[in-house]
Every structure is written in structure tokens, then in C-alpha cells.
Amino acid sequence: DTEVTQTPKHLVMGMTNKKSLKCEQHMGHRAMYWYKQKAKKPPELMFVYSYEKLSINESVPSRFSPECPNSSLLNLHLHALQPEDSALYLCASSQEGPNIQYFGAGTRLSVL
Amino acid sequence: AQTVTQSQPEMSVQEAETVTLSCTYDTSESDYYLFWYKQPPSRQMILVIRQEAYKQQNATENRFSVNFQKAAKSFSLKISDSQLGDAAMYFCAYRIPYSGGGADGLTFGKGTHLIIQP
Numbered sequence: 496d497t498e499v500t501q502t503p504k505h506l507v508m509g510m511t512n513k514k515s516l517k518c519e520q521h522m523g524h525r526a527m528y529w530y531k532q533k534a535k536k537p538p539e540l541m542f543v544y545s546y547e548k549l550s551i552n553e554s555v556p557s558r559f560s561p562e563c564p565n566s567s568l569l570n571l572h573l574h575a576l577q578p579e580d581s582a583l584y585l586c587a588s589s590q591e592g593p594n595i596q597y598f599g600a601g602t603r604l605s606v607l
Numbered sequence: 608a609q610t611v612t613q614s615q616p617e618m619s620v621q622e623a624e625t626v627t628l629s630c631t632y633d634t635s636e637s638d639y640y641l642f643w644y645k646q647p648p649s650r651q652m653i654l655v656i657r658q659e660a661y662k663q664q665n666a667t668e669n670r671f672s673v674n675f676q677k678a679a680k681s682f683s684l685k686i687s688d689s690q691l692g693d694a695a696m697y698f699c700a701y702r703i704p705y706s707g708g709g710a711d712g713l714t715f716g717k718g719t720h721l722i723i724q725p
Contacts, residue, residue: 526710537698538652540712550710583650587713591705594640596713598652 498522501586501599509607510576516602518569518586527569528596529561530585538585544569576606609634611701613716620689621724627674628684628719630699637661639703641675642713643684645695655697658682686721694723 499520508514518527526545530538543551544563552561558580560572569586583603587596610633620626632641643655658666658675665673670687686693699716 526705528710528712530712535718537715537718538713543710543712545705545710551712553712585652587652589705589710593657594702594705595642595654595657596702597654598644600649600651603650 499588499597499599501602505603507605513574516571520588524588524590526589528587529571532583578606581606609701609714611699611714611716613699613719615719617720619722624689625687628697630682632680632701641682642700644698647695689723691723696720
């Protein structure tokens with residue numbers, strides 16, 4: 496099983512809302528990632544968690560707040576977003592050794 | 608910092624023909640991994656093939672194979688017997704190994720949009 500599950504698939508929110516994106520994997524992977532992908536562009540790394548500790552934050556604005564409650568779950572809390580934050584948000588996970596990142600299907604976010 | 612360059616924004620190929628997608632990269636690391644991912648309109652990022660830099664043998668996966676030239680920092684993808692289902696955006700990607708608790712993300716090229724003509 497190489498499945499990474501992201502919910503919700505679509506999300507529409509206003510600039511004053513608070514929402515959360517969820518990502519789950521049961522492959523025993525110890526690294527989890529958030530990427531942001533704008534239309535017709537490659538994914539851009541936002542955050543990396545390794546062994547449930549934040550190891551990389553690519554200078555992401557504080558209106559994005561990641562959380563890794565346990566080794567299987569990764570959340571991205573959203574608050575006071577801007578319309579330019581509208582994008583596809585991809586979650587991925589990987590393990591040491593094979594070094595393959597497995598991606599979820601993404602959450603399509605629209606900020607109005 | 609590492610960079611990945613895909614110089615072909617779009618490629619078109621007839622069904623059943625062979626097509627090669629180009630990728631070059633720049634890094635000062637000696638140990639790293641290279642990947643080709645495809646992203647169809649359904650937006651799921653799917654691994655196509657993986658190459659370990661310390662292995663000289665080119666990776667193959669069924670109709671997909673790579674030409675890895677480490678000295679030239681080149682990593683091209685060949686798709687044989689192209690099928691309609693191969694139509695997608697193809698991204699070349701690089702990463703250093705995840706080991707010892709330290710993880711790094713993927714660095715992607717800008718992508719090549721592959722069109723399969725019936």
C-alpha cells in the first residue's frame with residue numbers, strides 16, 4: 496500500500512476563515528512534506544517534518560501553520576489567507592532508504 | 608543550491624512512437640537521487656522511475672527508461688510505444704538521501720507537457 500490520503504479534495508474559504516488540511520499515511524514513513532503548486536508550475540516545498548519534528552520551513556508566511564500530531568498524520572492550518580494563496584496543496588511522505596516520495600492527490604484551495 | 612532544468616515545455620508524439628524528455632541538473636553533491644514523476648489532469652503526482660546517482664546502470668521500468676550521464680549531469684526519460692494514457696505533465700526531480708533523521712524535499716524542474724496524438 497503506497498497511499499497518502501488528503502482531505503478535503505476541494506476547499507473554498509474566505510480571507511477571514513480558519514480551516515485545516517489533513518494528510519494521512521500508514522506506510523510507516525517518518526518524513527512528511529507539504530508542497531504548494533500553482534497552475535502550470537512545479538510543486539514548491541513548504542515544510543518538512545522528520546520523525547515528527549519540523550526540519551524545514553521554506554520561509555512560509557505565518558498564516559500557514561503545520562502540525563504533525565503523530566507519525567501518520569500531518570495537518571496544515573490556514574488562517575487569514577490571501578487570494579494569491581489559492582493553489583493545489585500536495586502532501587507527500589517518504590522513508591529512509593528507498594528515498595521515494597509518495598504523493599497524495601492534493602487539496603484544491605480557493606481563497607475568495 | 609541544486610537546480611533542475613527541463614528545456615522542453617511541450618512535446619508531442621504519435622501513439623506507439625518513442626519520445627525522449629530532457630533534464631539537466633546542477634549539484635555539488637556526490638550522492639543523490641533523480642526521479643521522473645508524471646502528473647495527469649487528475650493532478651495525482653505519480654512516480655515513473657528513480658535513479659540512484661551511485662549506480663551507473665540506467666534504470667528501466669517497462670516502457671520507461673532513463674539515460675543517466677552523471678558527468679554531464681543529464682537525466683533524460685525515454686518512453687517507448689507511447690500510449691494515450693501517457694499524456695501528462697512530466698517533472699524531473701532531484702533530492703539528496705533521507706538518512707540519519709534529516710529529510711530534504713524534492714527540487715523539481717518546470718515540467719514538460721507530453722501530448723500523445725492518436
